[in-house]
Amino acid sequence: xQIFKTRRELxxxxxxxxxxxxxxxLVPTMGFLHEGHTSLMDIARSKADIVIxxxxxxxxxxxxxxxxxxxxxxxxxxxxxxxxxxxxxIFAPEISDMYDGNSSTWVEETILSQPLCGxxxxxxxxxxxxxxxxxFLLAQPDYAVFGLKDAQQCFVxxxxxxxxxxxxxxxxxxxxxxxxxxxxxxxxRYLSDDERRRALSIHQSLLxxxxxxxxxxxxxxxxxxxxxxxxxxxxRVDYIEILDCDTMTAPNSETRRVILAAAAFFGxxxxxxxxxxxx
Ligand code: AMP
Numbered sequence: 001x002q003i004f005k006t007r008r009e010l011x012x013x014x015x016x017x018x019x020x021x022x023x024x025x026l027v028p029t030m031g032f033l034h035e036g037h038t039s040l041m042d043i044a045r046s047k048a049d050i051v052i053x054x055x056x057x058x059x060x061x062x063x064x065x066x067x068x069x070x071x072x073x074x075x076x077x078x079x080x081x082x083x084x085x086x087x088x089x090i091f092a093p094e095i096s097d098m099y100d101g102n103s104s105t106w107v108e109e110t111i112l113s114q115p116l117c118g119x120x121x122x123x124x125x126x127x128x129x130x131x132x133x134x135x136f137l138l139a140q141p142d143y144a145v146f147g148l149k150d151a152q153q154c155f156v157x158x159x160x161x162x163x164x165x166x167x168x169x170x171x172x173x174x175x176x177x178x179x180x181x182x183x184x185x186x187x188x189r190y191l192s193d194d195e196r197r198r199a200l201s202i203h204q205s206l207l208x209x210x211x212x213x214x215x216x217x218x219x220x221x222x223x224x225x226x227x228x229x230x231x232x233x234x235x236r237v238d239y240i241e242i243l244d245c246d247t248m249t250a251p252n253s254e255t256r257r258v259i260l261a262a263a264a265f266f267g268x269x270x271x272x273x274x275x276x277x278x279x
Contacts, residue, residue: 001083003090007098007138010091014052014140023048026141026168028132031055031092032072032186033081036176040145041085043173047143053082054091054135056098061127072189091139098134107133109163112248113156116261117272120238128153129160136161141168149175149183151259151274155245175274177203183273190269199266201233202273205240210260210275213242217279219251219260230264238263238270245276255279 004010017024025048027040033055044051055078062068075092082090106126113125136144146154151172158170176184181203182196191199205226212222219242226240243249245257261274 001079001087001090003079003092005093005097007093007134010052010089010093011138011140013089014138017050018140022050023142024050024052024140025143025145025171026135026139027051027053027087027145028135029053029055030057030071030186031078032074032189033078034176034184034186036147036149036184038081038085039176040147040173041082041087043171044143044145045086047145047171048141050088051086052089052091052139052141053087054139056091056093056131058098058127058131059095060099060130061124063121063123066121067187067190070190072186091135098131106130107160107164109156109160112152112159115243115248116152116239116241117263118152120263125153125156129156132157133160133164133166136166136168143169143171145171145173147173147175148274148276149185150272151175151245151261151276152248155248183271185271187269187271191266195234195266195269198233198235199264199271201230201235202262202264202271205229206260206262206273206275209240210277213260214277214279226262230262235264235266238265240264251279 025044027044029037057071107129108126109129118125154172209222209226213219223240227237230237240262242258242260244251244255245259251258259274259276263272
């Protein structure tokens with residue numbers, strides 16, 4: 001396994017690999033890797049000759065009030081997990097290498113990125129699309145794997161790729177949970193035992209709401225109940241909403257697939273989760 005610290009090394013390697021006819025799969029991450037991330041690596045491994053994992057806590061997607069400085073980091077642990085899952089290259093640049101001091105260009109998706117996390121974190125998705133666009137140009141992937149834990153992010157990236165003609169296939173990967181149902185997240189590290197127990201209410205409420213929405217063919221009461229359950233468990237609900245997966249607007253008679261998405265704070269930790277289903 002090779003470790004590249006600079007954009008130049010990665011891009012030279014990737015262009016060389018492409019010239020020699022090798023296919024490349026990219027897994028972008030912010031590190032502190034868990035089984036959600038390694039499931040993406042396994043999918044990448046099954047798709048391409050070369051698997052590249054990027055580990056970069058991207059300052060451009062954090063607002064000044066958010067957890068950039070305390071975001072968990074463990075490069076040695078991450079390196080061992082990548083090695084164990086057959087990764088060929090880790091790309092772990094410094095911020096000063098990734099962004100020249102005066103970089104002033106953004107890539108911005110303007111529709112699917114508006115609701116949910118885009119409404120609560122207004123500068124988040126443009127940070128994500130900008131860094132992912134750069135990673136695509138640096139790593140030259142044929143495939144890029146994104147987890148449906150961050151389903152809106154996955155849809156936004158798919159739209160960016162379509163709109164800007166990136167020659168890359170986005171592969172959405174299933175959300176991986178702990179045995180008790182909590183969606184795996186690097187941010188779970190922030191939770192106390194008590195907060196973690198209470199946070200299980202997010203997934204439980206989503207499952208109950210999903211059944212009720214399918215049964216009642218209406219979502220208002222089911223969502224109100226879900227908000228009440230998470231609140232009763234001590235969470236501060238940021239949103240619980242149902243949207244059409246293709247348009248990220250309210251479902252209508254044309255809707256095929258919906259996302260029932262939640263974001264809630266337990267203590268100071270903001271967690272997200274979702275269920276995607278057909279109506
Ligand atoms: P992050 O390091 O949180 O930026 O996540 C990097 C990638 O891993 C993203 O595509 C996430 O959607 C994906 N990911 C994170 N957690 C999970 C999970 N529990 N299940 C599936 N994919 C995940």
